[in-house]
Amino acid sequence: MFPVGKSGVYLPFSLVNPTTGSGSVTAQVEPFNSGSGGSADGTGLTAISALEYWSLVTSGNFTNSSVSIARPTSIAPNDAIGGGGTVNGV
Numbered sequence: 001m002f003p004v005g006k007s008g009v010y011l012p013f014s015l016v017n018p019t020t021g022s023g024s025v026t027a028q029v030e031p032f033n034s035g036s037g038g039s040a041d042g043t044g045l046t047a048i049s050a051l052e053y054w055s056l057v058t059s060g061n062f063t064n065s066s067v068s069i070a071r072p073t074s075i076a077p078n079d080a081i082g083g084g085g086t087v088n089g090v
Contacts, residue, residue, distance in 0.1 A: 002029045004054075009033055013054050014068040021061030028057045037088040045082045049075070055087070 001014045011031035018027070035050035054069055069081060084090060 002027075004029055004031050006031050006033050009052075009072060010070075011052060011054065011072075012070045013056070016066040016068055018065035019063045021063060023061055025060035025062045026058065027062065030055045036084070038084055039090055040082070041090050045080060048082065053087075 001012055003010070004013055005011050009031075013029045013031065015027060031052060031054050033052055036048070036053040038048060040046055040048050052071060056067070067081060
């Protein structure tokens with residue numbers, strides 16, 4: 001687990017069962033207390049949070065992982081995590 005946060009807001013992030021190859025692998029995560037400016041894809045997600053997002057940058061032979069995130073208040077009934085290759089992306 002990465003115990004990360006910003007501006008006094010705790011926004012933990014976990015890599016769940018990461019898959020890596022040999023050699024050095026790094027993972028850097030940063031939370032943001034703002035919307036990403038992106039948009040939902042319209043098929044799997046119908047909306048995205050305008051309050052926060054997390055950025056994960058990896059290097060080395062990092063091949064796969066599930067993630068787990070948390071926020072200070074519930075967003076029920078919304079319960080999916082979407083990913084994009086860039087900020088402001090779909």
